[in-house]
Every structure is written in C-alpha cells, then in structure tokens.
Amino acid sequence: MIIGVPKEIKKDEHRVALLPVGAEILARRRHRVLVEKGAGIGSGISDAEYRDAGAQIVRSAAQIWKKADMIIKVKEPQPVEIRMSRKEQILFTYFHFAASKPLTDGMLKSGAICIAYETMVGEDGTLPLLTPMSEVAGRMAVQEGAKYLEKPMGGLGILLGGVPGVDPAHVTILGGGVVGTHAAKMAAGLGANVTILDIDLERLRYLADVLPANVTTLMSNPANIREEIGKADLVVGAVLIPGAKAPKLITRRMLKLMKQGSVIVDVAVDQGGCIETIEPTTHSKPIYEVDGVIHYAVANMPGAVSRTSTYALTNATFPYALEIANKGWVRAAKNDPTIWTGVNTLRGVITDAAVAKAFKMKYTPLKDVI
Secondary structure, eight states: OEEEEOOOOSTTOOOOSOOHHHHHHHHHTTOEEEEETTTTGGGTOOHHHHHHTTOEEESOHHHHHHHOSEEEOSSOOOHHHHHHOOTTOEEEEOOOGGGOHHHHHHHHHHTOEEEEGGGOOOTTSOOTTTHHHHHHHHHHHHHHHHHHTSGGGTSOOOOTTOBTTBOOOEEEEEOOSHHHHHHHHHHHHTTOEEEEEESOHHHHHHHHHHSOTTEEEEEOOHHHHHHHHHHOSEEEEOOOOTTSOOOOOBOHHHHTTSOTTOEEEEGGGGGTOSBTTOOOBOSSSOEEEETTEEEEOBTTGGGGGHHHHHHHHHHHHHHHHHHHHHHOHHHHHHHOHHHHTTEEEETTEEOOHHHHHHHTOOBOOGGGTO
C-alpha cells in the first residue's frame, strides 16, 4: 500500500501524523511511505530522519494526495484537501464531522473512506485515539486558563493557587471524562479549589476516590451549573458525546451570572462546544470577550505543544494504521471492532449514527455497505 503523510495546513497546526520509526516499520512491511517535505519540522523531526527511515520525501501535497492509497493526518481535511481526496482513498485522521456540515458534505461527495480517530471505541468502551489528545488538552486548558486570568491578559488578576492568607481561584469543570479528569488534576495540583460536574454518578464516585481533597464532585444539572459558574474564576468545558455535537450547558443568558474577567476554556469546541457563545479560535488569536467573560476556544489546542502531542498521538494511532495498511481497510475493520467503529463515511454514505443525527441525514449501517 502507498501511505501518504501530508504536511498539516490547518492554521497553527504543527503536529505530524507519523514518526520516522513508523515509516521504518511500514517500509519493512513493503509499504511505500510518502512524506511531504517539511511535514515533521513543527514537531522537531527533519526530512532526513524520514528519509533515513525509508520514506520518500515528496515536494508537493498534491502528489501525495494523487498517489496515496491511504492518507494519514492529524486534523480534518481543509477545503483544498477535500478537493484532492478521491473515491476509495482511505483517510485516517481526526474528522469531528458533527461540528462541520461543509466537511461532511465534501467528504461524502469525494466518496473517500473516512476513518475517524475520535469515534474509534475500544473493547473496554474507551476512546483510544481521542484519549492522548484529551489528556494534553485537559492539562493545557488549566495552563491557558491560568494565563488569561492574569490582568495584562484581560482577566481578573488571580493567581490560580493563591498564596497564604489569600483564597485560591475557583475552577469549575463541566465533564468528568479524560479531559475533565486531567484538568482537575492540573488545577488541584496548582492549589485551586476545583468542582467537577458530570451526569454519571458512578464516574463521580470514582473521581471522588482518586482526585485530591481540594476537588469536589457534583451532579451536573442546570441548577448546579448556574450556581457553580457564578463563583467560578475559570470554567473548563470538557463534555464529550462521541461523534455527536456537544450539548450547550451554558447559555448566553447564564453567562451574565459569571464574574467580569473570568475565563472560559471550551475544549469541546471540536464538537461544536458546550457554551452557547463559543466560536472556534486559533493559537494566533486565541481569545475573545462576551459580556466581560474571556472565551478561549482553540480547536487544536495540543498543536501548541506539537512535539509532545505528536509522540503521544502516534503512540496510539500507529498500530491501527499498520493494521489497515497490512490488511486493507475492509479486513482490518472486520477483524478489529475498534477500527469498525471509526468508519464514518464510505462511498458517499454516512456510516456513523451520531454524525447522521447531527445533520438529520440518512444513516447506513456499515454492515450494509461493506
């Protein structure tokens, strides 16, 4: 199989989807690996390292899209990439289809086989390819939130952990999954008072057992959310429904309950966000203000720590990429239920129920078209 690794072109994205060691292993299995010139530079990986590993360095993305049987990426295809994709070509990347109708329509029109990192479900019910970036994003959410609470950044002028004799900040986290748990660990470790809300009582019991004493668990409902955001200095949106749009837990009206200069970091922005007033931002322009509340909504947060993120991501994605390359996507999906759950679109039809529901489009079970 010919595997293509184009350079990421989404704004401020510096990760790369394959390490040189991955190219080496694929080459040993007699696959051909095409890597676009400069694809790894943002993660501190040179073209020479890929070349020494057995990959071919290609000067243009168009050549890679034209020749590759499978494209491995980090972020969803951008408009120019959608136009270059083609029928029966395998795309293995983060898609987050439910957040973008144009992306969904474009990939359906292309007829490509879209296998989405974020909807792949392991046998234990976890999301193995979403987890590493969720770990990074959860930790970064607190790091970025703490920065924008500083007065020169427009915030309240609060040190997250306080000092002796002065109260620490209050951090409210919506969602107790991987993002929320890592955000809570970071905020608690810095000394903040933390409340984490979730709708799953068993999850809250688990979090109460494993998180420090300065973390309070609370059932997520409108009344508790209203009370919490009223005293919060930092709110982290960490809600996830795999493949589907995130529910809007904080409305525009509720925003008026928050303090002037408080900060919202909505990690759920990839899936449309859990804050009604949220809009995607970029690393170059990460924030905006609504009703005196700072909104941070960078849709590719881990891209800022690209080297860490690239290694964390490829540790998780490569075994599946290798399986698809070795077996072809059909046999790989039939043999591995995790890969099966990642197939979102195929030959112009939607094979993921949550994506179809997001846009009220027809859903076709994968078993009916494979």
